[in-house]
Amino acid sequence: MSLTFFLYSESNNDHNPGSDIRIGISKWRIWGTLGWHDIRQRYRRSVLGPFWFTLSTAIMVAVLGALYSVLLKQKITDYLPFLAVGLVIWQYIACVANEGCNAYTTSSHLIKQIRLPLTVHVCRTVWRNFVILLHSFPVVVLMLMAFGKWPGIEIFLVPVGMFLLFLNGIWAGVVLGILCARYRDIPPIITNFIQVAFFFTPVMWMPEILEDRGWVANYNPLYHLIEIVRAPLLNRPLQAESWVWTLGLLITGFALAQYLMCRTRNRVPYWL
Template sequence: MDVAVIEREGGHLSGHSGRNDLLVGLKATRVWGTLGWHDIRQRYRRSIIGPFWFTLSTAIMVVVLGALYSTLLHQEVRSYLPYLAVGLVIWQYMSSIANESCNAFIGSAYLIKQIRIPLTVHVCRIVWRNFAIMLHSLPVVVLLLIAFGRWPTWEFLLVPLGLFLLVLHGVWIGTAFGILCARFRDIPPIIQNLTQVVFFFTPVMWSPEVLKDRGWVAEYNPLYHMIEIVRAPLTGRPIRWESWVWSIALLIVGFAFAQYLMRRTRHRVPYWL
């Protein structure tokens, strides 16, 4: 199925190199879009509610954790549950990107060795798949905001931009991790363990205000700012422009690093698989 889709939609993608792999791959929307949607359909084949299992599981997790941690952290439920819901949804997206990207090229070795297409296509396939799943979980946040009478303000207009930046972050992270993990097979378990540890140092279930004079733990955590560019405008929290600066600056540096790796190693990746 994957080979047939690429041959049908991506026959024009053969003319690329390490210099323009990222650009050509990003433009191949029909290829990675079709492949990513096929992955979702296969994962939930014969399931009654399909990807909406993520919506249900997110709702259960938010209610259970919200009831517990709102008491432990002395937080008002009305504001804490939406805060927690957005944090969990975005964290699940980012952690899935990080972990699945480790096998972005390893898992697609049969395609990479058969058909010459941009390596970025395999990364975008993972990013699109997880972004679509994340969109299935966002209704939980909307329902919580409506239930607690938290209606959107003008800041809500920044949410699409924040989501777009998260997608771009997923591309450079997936490209960098995919290349490094294809070369060094010890990196995937390291990333999986780091993801679990970093979760507790990132304001997902707790807010920086809880730390008081130690709030720098969050301020210098780029993952916090990546979450905040969506969470703040969506939940009506004060917009912190430092988070946008952090996110955009990290995006520029990340793409520069991914481009460097692609130019240096694009021709070697098939031999590492």
């Protein structure tokens, strides 16, 4: 079955903007297939395929870890696993934000030809980057094994944290996709914001070094998104506020996404 025929067979005629997010998420066969197709096309004729991303992440972690553990005066046995987990998750967050801005514009040919929920195109972007995130996790496992940092019983919280990361990526993609389809100046703003936010988020530095300025991390929602996965993996104390922040973002974000979808669902194809 060709990809085009598959999309037409899975399309629907539901024009209710209020049900777009719900139906779009439920169409996992469509966005799952499209996401895998994107990955295969990106790494076509490549020997290592998406594991090139794994290799580049491993090199980056090794180089930055060796450098910044000295500059920040951190024990390398603690710092390298911390950096590895934080960097892998940050790359996912940054890619979802940047590619989410163009989720609708890059899929304009499908949006104009096939009647699918707009959320399908966002889920496609999030799923593609989530698969790449999973391909980078061998770097984390390697670091944990190399320094004997074995997770405890808290490791069972990791799948929950990963699932929440995936869901938060969906609402962020819907919001950014709609806003960027309407206002084309927003994508470069988001790109620059992500670059600046990287330095204010405990990815390359541990929040403990801030001492009495710890509020810089505590009031950073991106830090809590990373921490719900990093803390269980590294046996770090996982504060309840990280779960509160993450769930609060999820609820508030989907409420905003639903509002924008109801208001603009039928206008997006014309903006493209």
